[in-house]
Amino acid sequence: MERRRTLRALPPARKLMLLASLALLAMLIIPAVAPAYSPDLEKAIDGKLPADVGINSIWVVVAGALVMFMQAGFAFLEIGFSRGKNAGTVVAKILTNFSIAAICWWACGFAIAFGAGGFAGHAGGFFFTDIGDPTKTFPVMGLSSATIEAKWFFQFVFCAVSLAIVWGTTLERIKFGVYIIYSIVFASLIYPLGAHWVFGGGFLQTGDWLGTGIAGMQDFAGSTAVHLIGASGALAALLLLGPRKGKFGPDGEPRPIPGHNMPLFGLGVLILWLGWFGFNPGSTLGALDGRFPEVLLITNLAAASGVLAAVSTAYIRTKAIDIGMAGNGAIAALVAITAPSGYVEIWAAPIIGAVGGVIVVLGVYFVDKYIDDPVGALSAHGMAGIWGTISCGIFTAPRLAEYNAFGDPAGGLVYSGSPQQLIAQVVGVTIAFTFVFSMSYVTFFLIKKTYGLRVSEAEEDAGLDISEHGMYGYPEQFIPAPELVGAAPGPVPATAGGPVATGKEVPA
């Protein structure tokens, strides 16, 4: 009964996917002829490479590795909040997305996001070639002496985090191919443009664009550039995708669909928390100004306050210590402190974190009434991201605004008494959200019209593990033990005149 699969026999959608991945692979050989850029190596051979290059690069690479580890955090968080029949698919998604983003970031993402230019970077660096003097090609990266490769890696893992956030709202019902198509668009265009404007030296960051006189936007590590951008894509996907089957009863009342593993969720949250010690402190892009431990302290204080605030808020509403909300509180507070972590004094961190913790709980309660966001990504990354970005306009310390050289040097509202910075933050958030939401909406809309966003109802019932990947995340739970050890199928009884077993797989 072995059915041989040939290219011709594949359904058109599958064929398209196969060709797309082949094209992506073919891209790999394009820049093979370009010589590698290595002035650092030449200097090192001559014994003239300053020690600070090595020291700063070590910190940026270590921080980047911590941020890469956040992929594991997202995976476990999403697996824990999914049902057991949709556990394995998250693993495949995280690995595939991370890999596609890496190729796209190398091809054009980094050059667009951090190259010189007001609207989009275009000074070179596509396929990591034609870099010339990195401080001129990537001016905003010139803040420290770490090598450009270290900075490339650090910014790439940010892009991958942003992409991972998009899918939080889409669990348990999206077609796997959508991940592939959208991640190419996201990592080569949507994220690079948004990140460029907000923290890549683009018009929002430098301020005074088109003669508006608006202050430069402050976003130290990406409350807007990474988290809100991810959440905006997530909202666009969710609106076109619709809720999971069974989320809303016939009367429209929302029903909880509990995730299958709270310990895995907790592991995910803790890995993310650890990863954030690379995310925020690493955004100093160097170690030698000694700023990174202070940023780390601020980040941790905010996260701790977020957990306590979220647990208290949920307790007041439900009279229970909510495990999921404790985790969501940590994530939301970390998202909120991401933008201000390099701009505020330590006293502001607990306030920003605690407000983030309250926002996420109320946000989840509110969002859950109308749309189906399985992990609370819209609240934890979207609403908390907006709050974090705006909080710069309130709490930014003049000394740090001056040191970072972005925004109003008089500081935020509590220092300057003027809403100058606050306005810049609100305008920046609005522009970033509008841009990413509309770009993503168009992308998902086109995917919906051509390839389709959602699996069939039968596949959703059976679970994405078996329907999209042909295997279970937890085989023992779905396959009885006698069959696992290899019982042969019995003789099939003749069914003369009766119904024949359907060729199309029907779920249980």
Add this chain to the structure above:
Amino acid sequence: MKMVLAYIRHEAFEPIRTELLNLGFPSLSISEVKGSGRQKGITERYRGAELTNYLRPKVKVECVVSDKDVQTIVDTVLKHARSGEVGDGKVFVLPVEEAYRIRTGESGEETLQAHPDPAAATA
């Protein structure tokens, strides 16, 4: 007294339960079971090797009613559990000797489904 024993798809259970409750039959038990029939198995692939799973999960519903109510129960199950595809399941009707309500010790047909106010049981 008869027991109606139905093997159905998971998604058919909720509409059946709701309708039986409205008709005044709140008492039933269910079990998650696995079984084989004409419905094909699911083929799982693991590292390139295939593993076919011939037993498919179903819900088993047990409901004991007096003889005059059997047809109502069966009709309700047939109405909601039928999708027309192979794998919809089967219904069996079995005779039952006797029934006791544990709380009071009373026996006979009045122990079966006769809740005075079925609406109260919904809450």
